[in-house]
Amino acid sequence: MGTTDTAAAERAAKPVILTVDDDPGVSRAIARDLRRRYSDAYRILRAEAGPQALESLREIRLRGQEVALLLADQRMPLMNGTEFLEEAMDLYPHARRVLLTAYADTDAAIQAINVVDLDHYLLKPWDPPEEKLYPVVDAELDSWHRQERSWRDSVRVVGDRWSSRCYELRDFLARNHLSYEWHPAGEPSGRQLVKAAGADPAQLPLVVTPDGTALTDPTDQELAAAIGIATDPAAEFYDLAVIGGGPAGLGASVYGASEGLRTVLVERQATGGQAGQSSRIENYLGFPDGVSGGQLTERARRQAVRFGTEVLIARQVTRLEPRGSARVVHFADGGRISAHTVILATGVSYRRLGAAGLDEFVGRGVYYGAALTEAPACADQEIYVVGGANSAGQAAMHLSGFAKRVHLLVRGAGLQQSMSHYLIEQIAATPNIEVHPCTEVVGSSGDGHLERLVLRDRNGGGERTVSAAFLFVFIGAEPHTGWLDDVVERDDRGFILAGPDLLTDGRRPRGWTLGRDPYHLETNVPGVFVAGDARADSIKRVASAVGEGAMAVALVHRYLTA
Template sequence: MNKPVILTVDDDPEVLSAIARDLRQQYAKQFRIIRADSGQAAMDVVQQLTLRNDTVALFLVDQRMPQMMGVEFLEQATQIFPEAKRVLLTAYADTDAAIRAINVASLDYYLLKPWDPPEEKLYPVLDDLVNDWYAHFHPEFQGIRVVGDRWSADSHRIKDFLARNQIPYRWLDIEQNANAQKLLDSAKVETPCLPLVLFADGEHQPKPTNLQIAEKIGLQTQATNPFYDLIIIGGGPSGLAAAVYGASEGLRTVMIESEAPGGQAGTSSRIENYLGFPVGLSGGDLARRAVTQAKRFGVEILTPQEATSIRMENDYRIVTLREGSELTGHAVILALGVAWRRLRVPGIERFTGAGVYYGAAQTEAIACEGEEVFVVGGANSAGQAAMYFSRFASKVTMLVRGESLTKSMSQYLIDQIDETDNIEVWNHSSVIEAQGDDRLESLVIKNSKTDEAQTFPAKSLFIFIGAVPRTDWLDGLVERDDRGFILTGSDIHSKGWMLERDAHLLETNVPGIFAVGDVRHGSVKRVASGVGEGSICVQFVHRYLSNL
């Protein structure tokens, strides 16, 4: 945390220099001493401090200044830092004005010039004020702040990106947080500017892309080497496992992740059946541990970056990224994971990010405190989300198409849901329409058993209805099944394999390109299975490389 600030203002250079000197002598260890030579210059400083999320403990201001008198400055500055102590420096002739200012600007004290010796006439007064300020001081969060609207899709995107990349941030809703508008005023941005992201160094960006945020906060977005032994596309559990094992066994390894390490599993609020964690762990915790482990072995993780094509040149595999740069390597592992299947009913697309969300339980849960939440889906991901929401929402309603949860959900989750008072499960139920103006306001829900449709008020709908691979960009390169999952090993059509040797277990129809995890045809859709496939795939990569 930065030191709190004592800001002193005087238009007389000699007086300003003297008061700053005396302040530093007594308070430099606890406070940052900043000086300004006019009221307007001081207001500019105050606005910059606001953007940097710094705190002012004390204003020590001369009364007689051109353009802006001291009392006028204090009236404006304390609207931004209302907890700061306020002291006016006055000449003998200004004491009447200072006394009146006690009521006008809530002045804490006024001091007469000159204040020599400071040990008798300055420090005792200021010591008492700063001690009183410290007694009621609550340090502000030091880091990224996001000012936005809860019902903005861009606000949701930025919050989700920061949360999934383990970047602490503070959310300020423009409709609910009084400081949000003050920050917008200090930033002097043109409207519409929301969401506005403010960084710790005072810089701010309106509506930044994920890539712009990543570059600003220091995430690696570009490769540092011209060549790699192994290029991994996708940063879910299988990709992270492949990265750890590849790098630990001496392969120069780079991993490309389009959103955040952890993939879809990284959004899980609780994984309770992962071996070695008897009390469970969140998907975010699993991703954080894996990223730390991978980086310790020297893996380069590019986030957020997206591969758009792969081409072959002799024994080289060349991956092109969306912004046009290329990575060259001998072997590629496709660990692309899957995306949430979209719910195709009227209104859903319109309100996506504005009350309708795919996954995102951890990002939006706190905003749903005291509200009713609807969850669509009957598999483990939906059950984990429902349990997490139950800690914040007044009620969680699960909408399940089937007759029960037993066909698609682990028994331990079913038992937990049954024991949670504020979770209800509506079987045979589906959303057939989402309604509202600029955000979700109600849902039309149909019971397939009774054929009855009813409309219910709703602010938040979270969708967990299975997953689909995003592999269209690989069309014409690797073989896929009719749903888009990648074929490997013995599942490859005979005409798709051109070498005399058989394809390795996790190898695609293109030698040197492998597929692991949920994106692979026939894979078991579990975190532990993805980790296992990513780990053993490195052995097949070694076999491939040994024959080059």
């Protein structure tokens, strides 16, 4: 290979940093400053318009090259910076996104945080770059290198539209922020994939990974391992094991790892928990325009990983065993890890409806939780949402953007007692949401999937049957604590007791061996703490769960240093 060819190959192997600014002088200046510091390890490219930059990205993608960082000016004609970054996400979802703004554009930059999951906004001018530009770029490139990027192309899923296992696989991919293509088995693209993989059409679903590996009806753990998600622990012993990846578990992981504890987070499906499935959270501190649960919890996951938390996905915990000073966590497949301390942040799931026939249609028209992957399929449909709290209201608002009409079914006389005022106002102002108070689902029917619901008027108005292909349920809460039987004390509903709730007439819990009372979030097993929705009498809010995760880590330190 000649010298010219070698140089070209080296350039092609470098990840790209792309800048977009319609001011030629600014465009040359930022490219010059970036080359001065980063040209040894990165290709620095610049464009002077959003469409031109997108064309460059498409060419880079066709060549199979990586893009590490996108810097876009907000004020550009034809396509502003936020619009460019939004389209660029489809080509390079893992590239870090930075918006260049003037002081007057800071409101637009804050809005972009929610629209394109912006990583940073940088005020112009950035002189001197050593103080104002390079630290920002260094941090973003470091985050890019740390994140999991082994899947650059989509996972492809083939199966029946109303297969509950197909829905579970698609939901697993979506909640883990992995792009996928859905191919119904009856369509030409689905049949072609099945034939190319040499799979049996009678044994779907089929999953084809980006490297061409074909998996027939894989378990979540098999799928995770095949696409590069960590499922096996890197060590046998940790300072802190966090069980559950919702807001409480993520909060505990961020604070534990950032404070020097060797921390592992174990999650049975996907980080985020119920909050991660929320289409919009509008009352979380610091996000005046709201933020999707997926965006919020994915940022928290990245933050935890950046501080050194080891995240294990698709691992089912089946038992907790106190063994001397160690706490042993057992997995369903026979594996285990040990830790000095454990934080239980397993959260809750929505209670099942007891209506006749409904269990038959779970994943086939009946969904417990937001099921955001199904929203596009609700287009032009009359859909039903059950529940009167914030989660039901947020789902109704999100689904109203797809469905012809959303029917919100509430057992009580209205929403005022259980839903935030801002959501009630939004629902009232949305013309295709209809609230049905004093209404419950008592029956269902369908041929292979949900087709009809039987509704009852609780005020004695009788029953009626309605056509319905989609039902989303948000009622009550059941904690994931059955695996703690005979080890950790719980109340009669399964929620974990901790701290003062363990004391009876001033007496410490049975089997307690220490010469002190349990700490505030400590269970009856010393060194085992609880945080978030799984704790008895907890406040079911994202902010309080995050706070309890941080508080639990402070108590872990107190336990370890006592």
